[in-house]
Amino acid sequence: MAPRYLTGDAAGLKSFLDKFDVVFLFDCDGVLWSGDYLFPGTVETLELLRGRGKQVVFVTNNSTKSRVDYQKKLTGLGIPSNPEEIFCSSYSASIYISRILKLPADKRKVFVIGETGIEQELRSENVPFIGGTDPALRRDITPEDYKRIAAGDDPSVIDPEVGVVLVGLDFHINYLKIALAYHYVKRGAIFLATNIDSTLPSSGSLFPGAGSMSAPLIMMLGQDPVALGKPSQAMMDAIEGKFHFDRSRACMVGDRLNTDIRFGIEGKLGGTLAVLTGVSSKEEILTGTVQPAAYLDKLSDLLEAES
Amino acid sequence: MAPRYLTGDAAGLKSFLDKFDVVFLFDCDGVLWSGDYLFPGTVETLELLRGRGKQVVFVTNNSTKSRVDYQKKLTGLGIPSNPEEIFCSSYSASIYISRILKLPADKRKVFVIGETGIEQELRSENVPFIGGTDPALRRDITPEDYKRIAAGDDPSVIDPEVGVVLVGLDFHINYLKIALAYHYVKRGAIFLATNIDSTLPSSGSLFPGAGSMSAPLIMMLGQDPVALGKPSQAMMDAIEGKFHFDRSRACMVGDRLNTDIRFGIEGKLGGTLAVLTGVSSKEEILTGTVQPAAYLDKLSDLLEAES
The missing domain is CATH 3.40.50.1000 (HAD superfamily/HAD-like)
Known part of the structure; x- marks a missing residue:
């Protein structure tokens, strides 16, 4: 019809x-x-x-904002709302990890590519995570990193408790984060994406979206993530x-x-x-x-x- | 057989x-x-x-090295060679741009995602370029960047002479570079890649390769680059x-x-x-x-x- x-x-x-x-x-x-x-x-x-x-x-x-952030945006625009009415992909992903995935006790950590919205929602579901906005990952890869990531025997480099890689929009995406995410998935972590929109509308034009953060991993792994957004x-x-x-x-x-x-x-x-x-x-x-x-x-x- | x-x-x-x-x-x-x-x-x-x-x-x-760099690597390993015997994808790409593509006189600049090897080979073919290892692009995107990139009317932000986007392996890949490359192609630039190997072997394992740098653009544009490597x-x-x-x-x-x-x-x-x-x-x-x-x-x- x-x-x-x-x-x-x-x-x-x-x-x-x-x-x-x-x-x-x-x-x-x-x-x-x-x-x-x-x-x-x-x-x-x-x-x-x-x-x-x-x-x-x-x-x-939008995975860069938490429900609380998003309500602030609604309020700022003059739209009455309450946080219970808001579903963002970072919240959807956090619920999926905490309530749907049955992760082994020693594989409950999430390696995050993304911004604070994801971190806030993971915290709200008591899901432990690393990566995300950690300033220690906002740097160039070093020759030493290659060796330590490849070896994978130093828990301060490759955390053996990581059981999930969750990829959302990350304005601080870099080579090191992509390399780490790849190695976690190769070592058995579940590959999730908050959403796979390739573009982000802004200023009347389009910019890289969350899907573009997953794209290198999809190509390297030959595997699509489970995407939690619409x-x-x-x-x-x-x-x-x-x-x-x-x-x-x-x-x-x-x-x-x-x-x-x-x-x-x-x-x-x-x-x-x-x-x-x-x-x-x-x-x-x-x-x-x-x-x-x-x-x-x-x-x-x-x-x-x-x- | x-x-x-x-x-x-x-x-x-x-x-x-x-x-x-x-x-x-x-x-x-x-x-x-x-x-x-x-x-x-x-x-x-x-x-x-x-x-x-x-x-x-x-x-x-390997697109991160020029022929001269590569000869140094061969020499360092004890392999006699001369630069004329060496073909790397950055050289192949530079030849393609300078000798095969018929770029209009006002569209001869190349926006580079990549390292010095590409820059050296473009210089050897007298191809003008921007981007690459320019430290001005090794930074976070700002709210002002979105507006100026979307508007596209400031030649110091979006250079109207760019007729080619060339993507190779870039250990300093970031959101700003991907956004700029996308906008150049949307404005008509030809999308080239030195090569599309998704991975780079290193330390007995695999790391993101040049193809992984093109992957976000391929997803955003719905278009594959012309790849110049094997x-x-x-x-x-x-x-x-x-x-x-x-x-x-x-x-x-x-x-x-x-x-x-x-x-x-x-x-x-x-x-x-x-x-x-x-x-x-x-x-x-x-x-x-x-x-x-x-x-x-x-x-x-x-x-x-x-x-």
């Missing part, structure tokens, strides 16, 4: 909103705002949904684990077909709603292999349901 | 050596030496070939351009089936000879899709032809 265009269709909007009366999952950047620019009508639209008793959930693949259903399972909702009465709203909309479709949500204020274009929505149930020019067109 | 095992087969070795009476192309690491360890008999074997009037050529995908025939063309030899009377010797042996086969050389002192195993040689004409336990088994 072709995606239904709901902008300007007040009756269609009303029935759409009535149908998904439980949960609205929102991608954020490209839907609610772009970078630091809040789209007009975002706050009012969220109020409309909350006023009708719908649970609002913010679902983001469209991974590990994230949907985590959301359902908290809210226990009826999927047929939930709707995913997003701007990216291959992450957001696919996330909703594969999660068997009742509805998927695309907006044209982000990455995917109208043409892609109408001709792509992943199609939403409905689409709008912009999120605030939902306000027309009130008219 | 199954690869012929020549170790201990003096008659077979003699006829093999007689057949390829013009040029022997040698991969180096894993064939002549491993790391800093020279295999016994390497010097004598090269002497045997030279004594029989064969041209010896050293062909390496098995790219751009490298074979460069070698033939210098020595003007009869390919049917030349032989490629190497330890990696998917680079060295494939390089010789696709270059339609008369012979390919694998040795078991490097990456590929006997099993891979006998069962792989890329098979050499012959193989030896070790290069110095060629000395048995003298016995």
Whole structure:
């Protein structure tokens, strides 16, 4: 069935909103705002949904921020929220490691490529980790490093308790970190990624995303990571684990077909709603292999349901 | 035809050596030496070939060294050579840029991800470049960088004369360099790689190779680079351009089936000879899709032809 265009269709909007009366999952950047620019009508639209008793959930693949960081961002933009409503890929990954993976007692440490968001969420789940923002790894590789990493017999270089490598967006990625991550996986660690978005939208353009941090390892290992962000259903399972909702009465709203909309479709949500204020274009929505149930020019067109 | 095992087969070795009476192309690491360890008999074997009037050529995908650097390495290991006999991927790439690519006069600059070897070879071909070992790029990305890179209107940030992005092994790879390389290619620069070996052998183990530096860009761009190292025939063309030899009377010797042996086969050389002192195993040689004409336990088994 072709995606239904709901902008300007007040009756269609009303029935759409009535149908998904439980949960609205929102991608954020490209839907609610772009970078630091809040789209007009975002706050009012969220109020409309909350006023009708719908649970609002913010679902983001951004792994550099923790839920607490993310709430600060929402607050700074004037969007009321609480941390319980926020699911970021660093949180999804931490839950996966602490609750789903059955790690042996002597292999419970995580080697992190990423920023503080991941570290905060791992701490919140009591998962021990090394790497991440450790300044000791923000340096060039030395001839001595090659020998010690290859030998692998010094626990201060290759920690034998590392059972997981978790890769997220790291603005301080370097050769040493990639080399260490590779050696941990070769020695048996599980290869996880917070998400595999190749790019990060910023300043109206694109920059390297978390997927680009995993790319060297994928090439070296010939192995893809288990990715915990959208469209991974590990994230949907985590959301359902908290809210226990009826999927047929939930709707995913997003701007990216291959992450957001696919996330909703594969999660068997009742509805998927695309907006044209982000990455995917109208043409892609109408001709792509992943199609939403409905689409709008912009999120605030939902306000027309009130008219 | 199954690869012929020549170790201990003096008659077979003699006829093999007689057949390829013009040029022997040698991969180096894993064939002549491993790391800093020279295999016994390497010097004598090269002497045997030279004594029989064969041209010896050293062909390496190592892009961190120039030909001059590489000769120093050969000399340090006790292997007589001259720079004319050495083809490294940084040289191959420089020749490709200066002699094959027809760059517009205002797009002749190369943005380099890599070390001094590439810079030296670009200089030897009078190719202007930026990036590389420039200390100004060995730093974290700043919020200001995002804006200026995205805007692209400041020639001190995004140089409008860059027409090529050349990616080799860079021990100082970072987020800023990847972001800049991505933006140059998006603005029309040609995407080249010295080579795409995903790993670099060192200390008896593997570390990130030049291909791992291209991997984030490949993922972000959805585009592969033109790679100039083995098995790219751009490298074979460069070698033939210098020595003007009869390919049917030349032989490629190497330890990696998917680079060295494939390089010789696709270059339609008369012979390919694998040795078991490097990456590929006997099993891979006998069962792989890329098979050499012959193989030896070790290069110095060629000395048995003298016995």
